[in-house]
Amino acid sequence: xxxxxxxxxxxxxxxxxxxxxxxxxxxxxxxxxxxxxxxxxxxxxxxxxxxxxxxxxxxxxxxxxxxxxxxxxxxxxxxxxxxxxxxxxxxxxxxxxxxxxxxxxxxxxxxxxxxxxxxxxxxxxxxxxxxxxxxxxxxxxxxxxxxxxxxxxxxxxxxxxxxxxxxxxxxxxxxxxxxxxxxxxxxxxxxxxxxxxxxxxxxxxxxxxxxxxxxxxxxxxxxx
Numbered sequence: 001x002x003x004x005x006x007x008x009x010x011x012x013x014x015x016x017x018x019x020x021x022x023x024x025x026x027x028x029x030x031x032x033x034x035x036x037x038x039x040x041x042x043x044x045x046x047x048x049x050x051x052x053x054x055x056x057x058x059x060x061x062x063x064x065x066x067x068x069x070x071x072x073x074x075x076x077x078x079x080x081x082x083x084x085x086x087x088x089x090x091x092x093x094x095x096x097x098x099x100x101x102x103x104x105x106x107x108x109x110x111x112x113x114x115x116x117x118x119x120x121x122x123x124x125x126x127x128x129x130x131x132x133x134x135x136x137x138x139x140x141x142x143x144x145x146x147x148x149x150x151x152x153x154x155x156x157x158x159x160x161x162x163x164x165x166x167x168x169x170x171x172x173x174x175x176x177x178x179x180x181x182x183x184x185x186x187x188x189x190x191x192x193x194x195x196x197x198x199x200x201x202x203x204x205x206x207x208x209x210x211x212x213x214x215x216x217x218x219x220x221x222x223x224x
Contacts, residue, residue, distance in 0.1 A: 003062035003082045004034040006051050008044065013068055017211045020218035024071040027222065029078055034060070037068070044110060045129030045136045052128075056117055062086065063120075065137075067111035069202035069214050071221070073190070077198045081114040084152055088122075090115050090144050091152035093191045093199060096178045097135040104179040107134065107141035108153055111201055112191070115140070123147060154198060160188030164207050188213065 005025060009018055018037050025035050040047040048065060055063050062082050070093075072078055084091045095109035110128065123143035131139050144151050155178075162174035163186050175184035187210070192198045202214040 001062055001082060001086060002060050003064065004036060004055055004058075004060040005029075005064045005066050005078070006036045006038060006055065007066050007068045008038050008040055008047055008051070009068040010040060012206050014211050017205070017214055018068055020215050020222075021068050021071055024218050024221055025066070025078075028072040028075050030075065031079065033078065033082075043129070045127060048110065048128035048137065052120065052125075061118070062114065062116050064114040065110060065112070067201065069205040069210075070111045071200055071218065073192075073197045073200055073221070080198075085114045085116050085119070088116070088119055089150040089152045090119065090140060092154065093201065094153045094155050094178055094182075094185075095135075095138075096176070097138060098177060104177075105134065105138070105142075106153060106179055106182070107138040108151060110137035112154075112199055113137060113140070119144075119149065123149060154191045154193060156183045156185035157190045157192045157197060159184070159186035159190070160213075162186050164204050188217070 007021060022035060022037060038051060052063060062085050064081060081091055090108050092108035092113035093111060094106055096104060096106055123140060126139040126143050128137045130136055134142060141151050163176055175186045177184055187203050189201050189203065190197050200217060202210055204210055205214060
């Protein structure tokens with residue numbers, strides 16, 4: 001297995017944030033899988049499309065996209081993700097496009113998604129760009145579902161703070177929804193399976209104070 005981890009960030013992200021994510025990933029990456037931290041000025045979907053092909057050209061056969069504000073929480077979680085992906089599944093954290101009417105479709109989020117090149121080819125190499133029926137990366141889950149390829153969706157367990165609402169957004173619940181009867185999520189969400197905490201995602205890292213929140217979480221994990 002020649003796996004890699006790819007984290008994308010824009011120029012509104014402090015390099016301390018990038019470095020802290022790198023340190024936490026390294027702490028839980030005993031096999032030393034290549035971790036690329038990529039600065040981009042392009043839209044996320046377009047960037048991810050280009051990086052899949054870059055990874056293919058470098059000989060990587062398994063890819064994990066891990067947002068710059070998303071980190072693993074235990075020592076074997078990266079290996080677990082890569083092993084599940086090698087079984088032909090898409091695996092990653094749950095998300096819902098609440099701004100799109102698509103029957104509460106739950107998909108594997110672009111902030112944490114792992115797959116093999118073989119699986120990506122099987123689903124037709126779809127673009128990560130948003131479509132009429134889904135947000136960034138949602139088309140991968142749609143294609144997998146339509147072709148009978150298993151989607152292994154990791155659910156939120158808890159969150160630290162409600163989402164930050166912009167002035168123009170309507171008043172709503174202090175969280176983001178998945179489908180009816182499923183857990184909700186917000187800033188600083190822990191994702192996991194059963195009682196195993198696997199990943200933590202800050203969300204809304206571009207808002208004031210959120211990079212400090214993320215860095216503080218990393219410091220706790222690193223014992224600084």
